[in-house]
Amino acid sequence: MTETGAAVLHARRADDDDLALLLLIRHFELALLDLxxxxxxxxxxxxxxxxxxxxxxxxxxxxxxxxxxxxxxGHGHYLARFDDPxxxxxxxxGREGAxxxxxxxxxxxxxxxxxxxxxxxxxxxxxxxxxxxxxRTEPGALACVFIGDGTWGEGAVYEALNLSSLWRLPLLVxxxxxxxxxxxxxxxxxxxxxxARAEAFGVRHHGIESSDLSAIRDELAPLVAxxxxxxxxxxxEFATHRLGPHSKGDDTRDPETVRQARDNDWYRLYAEADPxxxxxxxxxxxxxxxxxxxxxxxxxxxxxxx
Amino acid sequence: MRVGENLNxxxxxxxxxxxSAYVIGEDILDPYGGAFKITKGLSSRFPERVLGTPIxxxxxxGLAAGLALCGDAAVVExxxxxxxALAFDQIVNFAAKSVTMYGSRVPIRMVVRCPTGGGRxxxxxxxxxxxxHFVGVPGLSVYEMSPLHDNRQVFDAMLASGGPCVFFEDKxxxxxxxxxxxxxxxxxxxxxxxxxxxxxxxxxxxxxxVIIAPGGMVDRAVRAMRGLxxxxxxxxxxxxxxxxxxxxxxxxxxxxxxxxxxxxxxEGTAGGTWGSEVAHRIHRLIWNDLRRPVALVxxxxxxxxxxxxxxxxxxxxxxxxxxxxxxxxxx
Ligand SMILES: Cc1ncc(C[n+]2csc(CCOP(=O)(O)OP(=O)(O)O)c2C)c(N)n1
Ligand SMILES: [Mg+2]
Numbered sequence: 001m002t003e004t005g006a007a008v009l010h011a012r013r014a015d016d017d018d019l020a021l022l023l024l025i026r027h028f029e030l031a032l033l034d035l036x037x038x039x040x041x042x043x044x045x046x047x048x049x050x051x052x053x054x055x056x057x058x059x060x061x062x063x064x065x066x067x068x069x070x071x072x073x074g075h076g077h078y079l080a081r082f083d084d085p086x087x088x089x090x091x092x093x094g095r096e097g098a099x100x101x102x103x104x105x106x107x108x109x110x111x112x113x114x115x116x117x118x119x120x121x122x123x124x125x126x127x128x129x130x131x132x133x134x135x136r137t138e139p140g141a142l143a144c145v146f147i148g149d150g151t152w153g154e155g156a157v158y159e160a161l162n163l164s165s166l167w168r169l170p171l172l173v174x175x176x177x178x179x180x181x182x183x184x185x186x187x188x189x190x191x192x193x194x195x196a197r198a199e200a201f202g203v204r205h206h207g208i209e210s211s212d213l214s215a216i217r218d219e220l221a222p223l224v225a226x227x228x229x230x231x232x233x234x235x236x237e238f239a240t241h242r243l244g245p246h247s248k249g250d251d252t253r254d255p256e257t258v259r260q261a262r263d264n265d266w267y268r269l270y271a272e273a274d275p276x277x278x279x280x281x282x283x284x285x286x287x288x289x290x291x292x293x294x295x296x297x298x299x300x301x302x303x304x305x306x
Numbered sequence: 307m308r309v310g311e312n313l314n315x316x317x318x319x320x321x322x323x324x325x326s327a328y329v330i331g332e333d334i335l336d337p338y339g340g341a342f343k344i345t346k347g348l349s350s351r352f353p354e355r356v357l358g359t360p361i362x363x364x365x366x367x368g369l370a371a372g373l374a375l376c377g378d379a380a381v382v383e384x385x386x387x388x389x390x391a392l393a394f395d396q397i398v399n400f401a402a403k404s405v406t407m408y409g410s411r412v413p414i415r416m417v418v419r420c421p422t423g424g425g426r427x428x429x430x431x432x433x434x435x436x437x438x439h440f441v442g443v444p445g446l447s448v449y450e451m452s453p454l455h456d457n458r459q460v461f462d463a464m465l466a467s468g469g470p471c472v473f474f475e476d477k478x479x480x481x482x483x484x485x486x487x488x489x490x491x492x493x494x495x496x497x498x499x500x501x502x503x504x505x506x507x508x509x510x511x512x513x514x515x516v517i518i519a520p521g522g523m524v525d526r527a528v529r530a531m532r533g534l535x536x537x538x539x540x541x542x543x544x545x546x547x548x549x550x551x552x553x554x555x556x557x558x559x560x561x562x563x564x565x566x567x568x569x570x571x572x573e574g575t576a577g578g579t580w581g582s583e584v585a586h587r588i589h590r591l592i593w594n595d596l597r598r599p600v601a602l603v604x605x606x607x608x609x610x611x612x613x614x615x616x617x618x619x620x621x622x623x624x625x626x627x628x629x630x631x632x633x634x635x636x637x
Binding site for chain 1: 332333335337338341358359360361362363364365388389392426427428429430431432606607608609611612613614615616619620
C-alpha cells in the first residue's frame with residue numbers, strides 16, 4: 001500500500017513530453033497486438049507493454065553521440081530515441097517508408113546510432129566494441145545496451161563484461177528484469193543475481209525498483225556521468241513487469257502473476273496520480289496511433305532488392 | 307497425423323523406450339511445450355529427463371555431449387535453428403571430433419534439433435536454413451525432417467549411428483500432414499535406399515526429370531510437379547533423403563540414369579550449398595551418362611527479409627522449381 005502511494009505521489013512529476021511518449025509507446029504496442037489479432041501483421045513481434053518507462057526514463061540521460069542497442073523487445077527503445085512511430089510501423093508492416101526497407105522487421109533495426117538484432121547476447125560484445133571506439137574517438141560518449149534477465153544465460157554477456165571492465169569501457173548495460181524469459185521464470189533460469197554477477201567482474205551495479213521517471217533520473221544521473229568520465233561499465237537493473245504475452249498469444253503464466261504485473265503497471269499509477277491530464281494525453285496518443293495505423297496500412301509495399 | 311504431432315510422438319516414444327534418453331532445451335516444459343509445441347507433454351511424463359534450460363545454446367549442447375559421453379542419448383532443441391551457430395563449437399570441435407579423435411571410436415548419441423527455414427515472416431535471424439554449414443564435418447551427420455519419413459524411425463537411425471547428428475526441421479512442415487503428396491502422385495521407399503522416399507507418377511525410372519530435395523521442400527516440389535504434369539506434360543520423380551550428409555548417391559543411379567535432367571532443390575541460400583555437394587557426387591559417378599550437369603535450385607544469395615513480399619522474392623517457391631525444371635529440360 002505505501003509503495004503504491006509513493007509511486008502515485010512521484011508520478012505527478014511526469015511532464016507532458018514524457019507522458020506523451022509513454023502513452024505513444026503503450027498505444028503503439030496495443031495497436032500491434034490488435035493488428036495481429038485481425039490477421040493484418042505477418043511474422044511475430046514482442047511488445048514492451050509494462051516496460052515503456054525504462055527507455056523513456058533513460059532518454060534524458062543519453063546524448064545524440066551515444067550509441068543505443070535495442071533488443072527483441074525494442075519498439076520502446078526505438079521510439080524513445082526517434083519520434084518515428086510511422087517509420088517503425090511501416091518496418092513492421094513492410095510498407096513504404098520503413099526504417100530498414102521492411103527487411104529487418106520488428107527485431108532488426110539500424111538507424112544512425114541505434115541498432116537492434118534478434119539473437120540474444122550478441123549485442124553486448126558489439127556494444128563493448130562500440131564503447132572502445134567511442135572511448136578513443138569521442139570521449140564522453142557511451143554505448144547503452146538493453147538486455148533482459150534471460151539473456152544473462154548467454155556466455156557472450158560475461159565475455160563482454162570482463163572485457164569492458166578490464167579496459168574501463170564506457171558501456172551502460174540496462175537490464176530489464178521482468179522476472180521471466182519467454183515462458184521461464186527468472187528463478188528457474190538464473191542462479192545467483194545480476195548484481196553479484198556484475199560485481200564479480202568489478203562492474204558497478206545499480207538496482208531500480210521504481211517506475212517514477214524523475215526518481216530514476218535523479219538516481220542514475222551521477223552514475224551515468226561516471227561511465228562517461230572513465231569510470232568503466234555500469235549495470236543498471238530495472239525490476240519491471242511484462243504485461244503481455246512474450247510474443248502473441250503465448251502467455252502461460254498463472255493469473256496471479258499476470259495480476260501482479262497489472263498492479264504494478266505504470267499506466268495505472270500515472271492515471272491515478274492525475275486522472276484528467278492523463279486521460280487527455282491518453283486520448284491524444286490513442287488518436288495519434290490510430291491515425292498512423294490507418295495511414296501506414298494504406299501505403300504500398302516497401303521496395304528492396306536482394 | 308500432422309508432422310509436428312508425429313515428431314512429438316517420436317520424442318515421447320524415445321523417452322519411453324530408452325531410460326537413458328534426455329530432451330533438453332529452452333522453454334520446452336509444459337504447459338508451454340516449446341516455441342513450436344513439439345515438446346508438449348514430455349516434461350509432464352518425464353520430468354527428470356526433460357529439462358528446460360536457461361538461454362545458453364552453447365552450454366546446453368555441450369551438456370548434451372557430456373551426457374552422450376557417458377552413454378546417454380541426448381536430444382537438444384535449439385529454439386530457432388539460426389541459434390545453432392552459438393553451438394557450432396560444441397558440435398564441430400567437441401561432439402563430432404570426439405567420435406574419432408581419441409584414436410578409438412567413442413559413441414556420441416546426440417541429436418541437435420533445429421527448427422529451420424522461412425516463410426513465416428520471422429526475419430533475417432529467425433528464418434535461415436543452415437544445413438550447408440554442417441556438411442562435410444567428419445563424424446557429423448546431417449538429417450532433415452520430412453513428411454514422408456516417420457520421425458521415430460529417423461530418431462532411431464540417428465541415435466543408432468553412434469555419432470552426433472544435426473536434425474533440421476522446416477517449421478512449415480509442423481502443421482502439414484504426414485505422407486501427403488496430393489491426389490496425382492504415389493510415394494514409396496526407394497529400393498536399395500531405405501533412407502530415401504520417392505514421389506512419382508507411374509514409373510519412377512521413366513521420369514523426364516529427377517528432383518532431389520530434402521523434406522522441407524516436399525510440398526513445394528510436389529506442387530511444381532503437379533503444374534509441370536498438367537500444364538506441360540512433364541513427368542518428375544522426387545527423391546527425398548532423410549540423411550543429407552554423408553550422402554550416398556550410388557543407390558539413386560538407376561533412377562538418375564533414366565532422366566533427361568536432374569535437379570537438386572533446397573531452401574538454403576545460394577553458395578556453398580548441400581546441392582553442390584550432391585551434384586558433385588553424381589557427376590563423379592555418372593558424368594558420361596548425364597545429358598547435362600545437375601541443376602541447382604536454392605534461395606537467393608541474400609538475407610531473408612521479414613516482410614512477406616520481400617521474403618517470397620528471396621526464398622525458393624514452387625515456381626522456382628517449376629521454371630528450373632523447364633530450363634533444365636530445354637534442348
Ligand atoms: C540466442 C537466442 N536464443 C533464444 C532466443 C529466443 N528468445 C527470444 S526472446 C527470449 C527470451 C528473452 O528473455 P529476456 O532476456 O528475459 O527478455 P524478455 O523477453 O523478458 O524481455 C528467447 C528465449 C533468441 N532470440 N536468441
Ligand atoms: Mg525477461
